[in-house]
Amino acid sequence: MKVDRRSFLSLLIGGAAGTALSPLPWKLTDDLSIWTQNWPWTPVPPRGESYYETTTCTLCPGGCGIKVRKIDQRCVKIEGADEHPVNKGGVCILGLSGLQLLYGPTRIRTPLKRVGKRGEGKWEPVSWDQALTRLADKLKEVRAQGAPEKAACLLDSSRGTVGHLFRRLMTVYGSPNFFTMPSVEDAYRAALKLTQGIEARVGFDLENADFVLSFGCGLLDGWGSPVRVFKANSTWKENHATVVQIEPRLSNTAAKADHWLAIKPGSEAELALAMANVIVGRNLYRSEFVDGFCENFQGLKRILALHTPEAAAAATGLAPEVVVKWAVEFARASRPVALYGRGQGRTAAGSLRQCMAVMLLNALVGAVNRAGGMWTVPDYDYIGWEEPELDEVARAGLERPRADGAGSGKYTPASSLVQRLLGSGAGQLPEVLMVARCNPLYSLPENGAVKDNFDKIPFVVSFSSFMDETAANADLVLPEHVYLERLEDVPVTAGLSCPVIGLCQPVTEPRWDTRSLGDVVIALARKIGDSAAAAFQWDDYEACLKETLEDKWDTLEERGFWYDAEFRPPAWEDGEGKFRLAGGKLDEVLQADEIVPAGDPAKFPLILVPYDSIRLAHDYIGDPPFMIKAVGDDVLKGKDVCVQINPATARKFAVSEGSIVQLITPVGKARVRVHLDEAVMPGVLYVPRGLGHTAYDAYLAGKGINVNALIGSLEDPASGFDAAWGIRAKLAKV
Amino acid sequence: MKQEQTQHRPKRYGMVIDLDKCTGCGSCMVACMAENNVSFKKDESDKLLSITWMRVYKITNGKPFPDTDICYIPRPCQHCAGQHEGHSPCVSVCPATATDYSRETGIVSQIYTRCFGCRYCMAACPYHARYFNWWDPVWPDGMEKYLNPDVSPRMRGVVEKCSFCFQRYQAAKNKAYLEGRRELEEDEYQTACTQACPAGAIVFGDLNNPDHLVHKMVDPDLKHGGRPRNPEVFRLLERLGTNPKVYYKSGRQWVRKAGDNYLPGEKPGADMHKSHS
């Protein structure tokens, strides 16, 4: 979209002509208005009692509190809940569009059994009992072969009672193959384990920071809990905090930051390590923390010695003085914090080396467990169910290695590596795959390979509420309620500094023949029978939820959330926990090779990097009509997605604004529209995530390309995480 | 001019948008669509045909990488007072009195049942804040369920635009009336975009009321059409004399310059550049 003052103005002339016209006789205008308004059907929304009901948004990991305005039984508007600790009344563009998901045409209305070929779209509606029986029979069949590890499930995350119910089901069943979708939270978790030896999550006390050094985090593009970060950004503006954004593209975050460091893509770790080198070399580190509570500072110094500002200058394209300047300013700030996680951080965990380098910067300035810094926040521990009894088959199955290799050998830091399994095809594919609350066929990079591997899985079950790409390619669909129809706990992580559990409560009757996912797991366990049934003794999911959250239930029901506002991370005390700076696996991580995009530079002279936009949802949920309407015409024009290219690069490759070209990478090619933009680095092409859906409705499907089909994955050598941030590319005539 | 029902102190409802806080996230656009039953089509990428009462424009400073800068400008109807209060560009040209300036609130209304679609007002509006319904709106089966009964859906052949969520003003007034009050509190009447903005970039209130934040931020010179006295605050195309009640705030000079007006043929400010989008 554009503001064009010339056209703002030019129409004023028309206006003047309008004034000069003698008014038409009133009678005529009346007739004319009746004629022009000869509308066949315009709905008249029924009136009724207006009131609000509160619940929690689950459309992203953010965990915002929302209130739904209702007119009698209809939901008419979603607004932010003012008293909620996460979003304090604000709400993002996706959250605001939620009713279009509730009432929209992409809902799956009843359990479905595939009758045509996979992905052909031919379904037969079946009853819940038939659907559950079919799935249970499949699972029993696999188990009867003594290979329970061949059943797997893939969820958005393992959090909350629903995540735990699935995990419990896999455990009694005997499969170690419980997968979750990748996120930067995986990398933070691994880094915490390596540096502090604890299983916890990372939170950031953003609001109290006075210097924010962001290594490509899309703070205003949907990173973390999006509304919370927007609000933190406004707080930074009011408090005159300094925000430095490091990335090759002028994203919304970079545009709003006080300083934008446009570095070459992929050089973040080099820059972070060089800044650490400067901080150590100039004695700018906080010795109370480093000398008092850190281990192996000497080891770190040795590693940092190679990472001079000059080396970083070569890697990043910044001048050495610039590297030094920002390292010094960061270290001298009173409450600095450094942040890791490219874009929204919900596509891949990324390079553990980079995450670690950023974490070390926080350690050197003492920004660990301190106001305005990086906090270690204990995992939610309210789920204290008794361990289930395991039978012989289950015990044997659980002994077998995970199909993705996570948690052992060189993949020890990782807890789930679904990209390895479904993208690279490493490890044995499951016989039965159950997919809930994610859309791997769309949102995993190396999309083509993921699809091929999916096709090899004999039985795929989707629990999606929407006919997304994964559901469309499943054999059986057991649709769950959408968030506005269900009761559930929503423990929020997403970088929050304090623990918050939201309560998702039904604000409307289920619109279709769907079920609560918790109830589906319980019913499934009963159908499987024996030890599985024995492990799920709750009457139903609601009973399970209330029992699990017993001591918090009243608060949850009354306020809609439970919040530990007083939470402070453990203070560092002598003798207790240490922060490891180097040694062992840490050295391996820090000295791992830099991730280089795939492809031969001679054949592919450019680099393609996907970017995240707050106006394009790109994981489980696809853009509802309102949201796609808000996408600019510099992003999507007709059916063509715009590739952002620097004008100088465009000249070099003889392409011009608006021309249609082929964008080719080593893994795929697609038709795109050229958009010249000074906001991107010469030589680098940018395409947004979130377009190119084949499923969903006519408002979203068939628009643009799925950039995941052009991007490969690259295994981080120290963890197995997918660390690809881009790929080599070229442009060609269509 | 028809008799205005005036209360003892007329209001001039207006808005200040802090462009340094605005992140371009688009929440305001969608909050508005949801509140005001704005329709949508299968393809909304032709922005001339895309109905968005609130639209977030993107401008750039036109400098090459990496000196480029971007700013987003959310643009609702500016509720222009005109040279003399009530002479809004659009109101003056409407032959059907389908759009009117309220002296009670300063809000420029749009009455769909009177509008017969001549589109003079669209031509007259220098801010492109008005949209014409070329087609009847269609909600996919079931989606009409979320429509707000306080706002009538529009039909083919009429012009529509931002009303400062006038239905919310009416609801607040009704509530106050029932409670025996004549005046509204500042937070009782807020527009949907203001309420939704996750960055808190939009402030809405009565410019005539010195206690309201909008008044404090703008420090309007009421003798001169409400011109802002705060040097960081500006209005779009100030020199046209439309006297809008939507103000913008930015600490960045190039942004303030870009928002100010120039006459046809006049050279834009050196650091102003039209974006390619």
Ligand code: SF4
């Ligand atoms: S930020 Fe996430 S949780 Fe919050 S309203 Fe948006 S989608 Fe919902």
Ligand code: SF4
């Ligand atoms: S909602 Fe607020 S931050 Fe987002 S585009 Fe609108 S004014 Fe800007």
Ligand code: SF4
């Ligand atoms: S912005 Fe346009 S539509 Fe709104 S009052 Fe001014 S001239 Fe009229």
